[in-house]
Amino acid sequence: MSALSSARVGHIHLRVSDLERAIAFYADILGFEVTLRYGDGAAFLAAGNYHHHIGLNTWESLGATPPPPGHTGLYHSAFLYPDRKALADVLARVVAAGIPLDGAADHGVSEAVYLRDPDENGVEIYVDKPIADWPRDADGSLQMFNDPLDVAALLALATPASQN
Template identity: 55%
Template sequence: MYGKEAAFISAGGYHHHIGLNTWYSEGASPAPINSAGLFHIAILYPSRNDLAIIFERLLKADYPLTGASDHGVSEALYLNDPDRNGIELYWDRPKELWPQKPDGSLDMYTRHLDLNDLLSEIIKSS
């Protein structure tokens, strides 16, 4: 954190991979939803357990989700930041577990993500 004006996100000990700030936008209205600009960012977590941990933190903070999906190849949580920018938090299943059609091609889909099952991942890894 850099006071209340900025936050820096990192992994693996690096000082920051993503920097967020309000230096020019503080007090401004969010961008209109149906306009050009950022649709969403996607942040890849290394494991299902890591996704479960961040989901638990969001629950404890009472931060609302806008969606949660199982795409066959990945599981994803969707939320909006305070400026209504979309954020996708997800993990990829190992490629050998990706669903395939009878012809061997990839069979991606969008289904409801069982959030209770996701949370149970934390218990399994403890």
């Protein structure tokens, strides 16, 4: 096994303009937990028992504006939830917070919803389908697509308390 095949994505680290606003989005809406704060300038958040999956800082960006469209940078970060119900609960909090959706898609291998964080960074929240159900062509190659996702049906799975 090569070193690359055993590598995993450890975390993302984002420059944000308002640390408290960013923490509210990633913790209160998406469900990550703050594991560490570095004064007023940085915070680290995780899903489960890990030091951090998301780093947020204002070291070079306090009060800054988002980068303009059409420039290089982060396209989106993607957060995998364990099942459709967990995704529905997060989506219900997104909707309840009035955060607009950029889109939603059934990719064959996953169901994904796209939105933006308070600093206009793209965010994908998604759930994988069982590997046995992933679409493949005759030679076994993976096939992905971009079909519409029934967002209303997904939201119907949400726990009522997550919609407040």
